[in-house]
Amino acid sequence: MSESIFKQYPQERKLLSEVLEVSENILPVNGHFHTPYSFSAFSEIIQVFEMAEEEGVKVLGINDFYTTDGYVEFNRQAKKFNIFPLFNIEFMALQKDLQAEGVRVNDPNNPGRTYFSGKGLKYPVEMNAKMLERLLSVQDESNRQTAEMIEKLNAWLKELGEDINFSFDKMKATYAKNLLRERHIAKALREAIAAKYTSEEQQKAVWEKIFSGKEPKSAMDDFAGLENEIRGNLLKSGGKAFVAEDDKAFLSLEQVIDLITHAGGIPCYPVLLDNPKGEFTDFEGDYEKLYQSLLAKNVYSLELIPGRNNPEILEKFVNFFNDKGFVITFGTEHNTPKLDPITIFGGDGKELSPAMKKIGYEGACVVAAHQYLLASDKEGFLDATGKAKLSERDEFVALGHAVISHFVK
Known part of the structure; x- marks a missing residue:
């Protein structure tokens, strides 16, 4: 376990005396991406930093599913490249009540299912036995489901007369770090077909057979599109290799928030x-209704992936919650x-507006200040009851800006 980046950091007063106002120095940030420790477009964590260095991005936030296993390497590369790390x-x-009511949260296809993040976990990570067991249980259940999918895929390929067979252990060793996910299966199958059948015509014919007579829509060199078709035709509901998720694969939202706050993180709702x-x-x-729902659960932080949103809708939404004091x-x-740039673009392919860049950077500053304070065993952005210190948001932005600037200068 590598030591915290804050080991030799100055005290708050000195940090704050070193830097200009935030408005005079908005640094480029990418606060949410996945690495090979869950599933990612990146082959290794260092690739993220190499791309960030080339593009001038100064703050990066790891955000893997169910695991903090990538933190050690992420921390090491952050020191090497002088790019500030956010541990998410x-x-x-x-949410079983919303599932029963048919309410879609931030998964458009599965009522009640809720993606949820923790921002700025304490590093090195500290969890008691109960919380660690809770985390490992969802990892194990996720891998169990994937293993069953592989077995069903092998049976289908055998039925089709295709001499291709996968094992969970070999696939995990080749494509994953700890968690083997549905997307890894799609990638492995795509590569196996491409290796066995050299011509595009042969590949198309085989995919049509594997897809039960459904002709592939993607070009054979459109890896992202083809893998999405593999998932849709084989691994999702109705597909030959589909395995329904057991309720054991999910924690309740309350359990997730409890785990995040126990690990020092800020509960954060990812907005679709x-x-x-x-x-x-x-x-x-309904923005107002969403606001009230989040407040009721002590959630004061949001994250968005602007590349999938209409810029006008994004700005309206972000301004609404920013005015409410939320960390975004x-x-x-x-x-x-698909290996897109590290730089964040809107759904129109253009850079975010200066106002959006400022809000995103200020959000990263709050998380950075939170991490800095936790490293000194002080209270961060959440008080002892788990409520965010919204009235102190500006102070956290200023401190976080100083923390980041000290690291990247």
Whole structure:
């Protein structure tokens, strides 16, 4: 376990005396992306930092599903590249009351299922036995489901007369670090077909057979598109290799928030917002109602992936919650095979507006200040009851700006 980046940091007063006002130095941030420790477009964590260095991004936030295993390498590369690290995590929770009511939260296809993040966990990570067991249980259940999918995929390939077979252990060793996920299966199958059949015509014919007579829509060199088709046709509900998730695969939202705060993190709701048709989920369509729902659960932080949103809708939403005092961060996710830039762009392919960049950077500053204070065993952005210190947000922004600036200068 590598030591905290804050080991040799100055005291708060000295830090604050070293820097200019935040408004005079907005640094580029990517506060949410996945690494190979869950599933990622990146082959190794160092690739994230190499791209960030080339693009001038100064703050990076790891955000893997169910695991902090990537933190050690992430911390090491952050020191090497002088790019400030935000230590985050993501879960899929299940709100059974909303599931029963058919309310879609931030998964457009599964009522009640709720993606949820923790921002700024204490590093090195500290968890008691109960919390560690809770974390490992969802990891084990996720891997169990994936293993069953592989077995069903092997049976289907055998039925089709295809001499291709996968093992969980070999696939995990090749494609994953700890968690083997559905997306890894899609990648492994795509690569196996490409290796066995050299011509595009042969590959298309085989995919049509594997997809039960459904012709592939993606070009054979469109890896991201083809892997999404593999998932949709084989691994999702109705597919030959589909395995339904057991309720044991999900913690309740309350359990997730408890785990995050125990690890020192700030509970954060990932907002889906609008889809390409301009539609919203039931939970997110009414901003005021969403605001009240989040307050009721002591959630004062939001994150968005602007690349999938209409910029006008994004700005309206972000301004609404920023005016309410929420901490807001942005990222790219990189949870598909497509290797997009680290720099954050809007859904129109253009850079975010200066106002959005400022809000995103200020959110990252709050998380950075929180991490800095936790490293000294002080209270961070949450008080002893788990409520955010919204009235002190500006002070946290200023301190976080000083913390980040000291690290990257």
